[in-house]
Amino acid sequence: MKLTLIKPNIGRREHSLYIDHGRMEPLMLGVLAGLTPPDVDITLHDDRMESVPFDEATDLVAITVETYTARRAYEIADEYRARGVPVILGGIHVTLIPEEAAAHADSIFIGDAETLWAQVIADARKRRLRPRYQAPVGVAQLPNALPRRDIFQGKGYLPVRLMQFSRGCRFACHFCAVSEYFGRKHYLRRIDEVVREIVEQKLRFIFFVDDNIASAQAELKVLCRELMPLGIHWVSQASLDSARDAELMRLMADSGCLGNVIGFESITAASLQDAKKSPNIPGFTDYRREIEMLRQHGMQTWAAFTLGYDHDTRESIRATERFARRQRFTFAAFNILMPYPNTPLYRKLEQENRLLYGGQWWLHPEYRFNHAAFAPIGMSADELTAACHEARSRFNSLPSLLYRFSDLQTNMRTLWRMVMYWRYAMLFRSEVHQKHGMRFGLK
Numbered sequence: 001m002k003l004t005l006i007k008p009n010i011g012r013r014e015h016s017l018y019i020d021h022g023r024m025e026p027l028m029l030g031v032l033a034g035l036t037p038p039d040v041d042i043t044l045h046d047d048r049m050e051s052v053p054f055d056e057a058t059d060l061v062a063i064t065v066e067t068y069t070a071r072r073a074y075e076i077a078d079e080y081r082a083r084g085v086p087v088i089l090g091g092i093h094v095t096l097i098p099e100e101a102a103a104h105a106d107s108i109f110i111g112d113a114e115t116l117w118a119q120v121i122a123d124a125r126k127r128r129l130r131p132r133y134q135a136p137v138g139v140a141q142l143p144n145a146l147p148r149r150d151i152f153q154g155k156g157y158l159p160v161r162l163m164q165f166s167r168g169c170r171f172a173c174h175f176c177a178v179s180e181y182f183g184r185k186h187y188l189r190r191i192d193e194v195v196r197e198i199v200e201q202k203l204r205f206i207f208f209v210d211d212n213i214a215s216a217q218a219e220l221k222v223l224c225r226e227l228m229p230l231g232i233h234w235v236s237q238a239s240l241d242s243a244r245d246a247e248l249m250r251l252m253a254d255s256g257c258l259g260n261v262i263g264f265e266s267i268t269a270a271s272l273q274d275a276k277k278s279p280n281i282p283g284f285t286d287y288r289r290e291i292e293m294l295r296q297h298g299m300q301t302w303a304a305f306t307l308g309y310d311h312d313t314r315e316s317i318r319a320t321e322r323f324a325r326r327q328r329f330t331f332a333a334f335n336i337l338m339p340y341p342n343t344p345l346y347r348k349l350e351q352e353n354r355l356l357y358g359g360q361w362w363l364h365p366e367y368r369f370n371h372a373a374f375a376p377i378g379m380s381a382d383e384l385t386a387a388c389h390e391a392r393s394r395f396n397s398l399p400s401l402l403y404r405f406s407d408l409q410t411n412m413r414t415l416w417r418m419v420m421y422w423r424y425a426m427l428f429r430s431e432v433h434q435k436h437g438m439r440f441g442l443k
């Protein structure tokens, strides 16, 4: 049997095809390959930089679908199905709105793959795929089924290996699809399995793609102690409350953590309340205490902001960018607040009749990447789009890059960190303009 795994692209720029130069290995497809019986012949096609060979013979096509890639994923699925090849769609977007995905697939997979993927393969061998596989949500990656990284070879991915310790998060931020998907819980892998994967697969620089690696802080401390002898470097995503625990910070730094993506979201208390960003709210003043703690431990922070709350204005967005630059954050994302399907934010905006693009921005032919998909209160949607783009441009300007680089505690701490800073800073700088305004899908 031959299985084809597909990672869809977002889409294209107005007058040319888009190639994602900052692409990372699609871990979820490596995990799926690891769950597949070894006698199945597996091929990965990554639509972000290679064309999909629709006429190549295969017995089953499995496509991972995120909200941003849904339109392109459905185009690819439709092409295969027109050739009589069975297609199964899975991923967080499919679980959040299964009916939409079902219109483009022979079968949809809801929930986490671990417990039911073997059944899908068995059914596909008999050419008797069920229309829907409903697996439980919230299963940690299985023991004895390590991801298959051989399928990533030769694809030109960034030299950072993706892996997982946990899934989900105990918080319930208003806009967060992860929180909706996992029902405000986290699920942990066995720590000896995490260590085994690192040692067996010789991973040296790791991005733990956990939704919030600090959701279970006691367990994270245990993991850090186990990582210390391995001599690795790692980065991840962590909620801000982790920066109030000195012991955790020390353990993270000693285990090789270089820094994390941290959701600051906003610099105003009113917007944090709007976002229900509970890890940031206790004792909120100006983040000075937390940022000092991060810098003391050499953490190169990627600060993530979401902009467009009801209390935000064009001036507050400018102030957010100035704040990020003043703090010399290694990187920062100025994301427009996005109404992901079936989140509390989506339902609120729907009730208030503020959703644009018919409430389905991810499928709408007029929607463009990084544009506002709802009507904000303090400005127009176009003004919000422009203010966020301006914030990204300013933060990634050369004077800003040089100023942020000058931090001896973080970006200039070692020669290796200096090299990494410039390598990724230049990549993200080019992406600001490359991705902005992209169409979704190729058609």
Ligand code: SF4
Binding pocket: 168, 169, 170, 171, 172, 173, 176, 177, 178, 179, 211, 212, 239, 263, 279
């Ligand atoms: S802390 Fe992060 S992962 Fe957790 S609910 Fe909030 S946005 Fe989602």
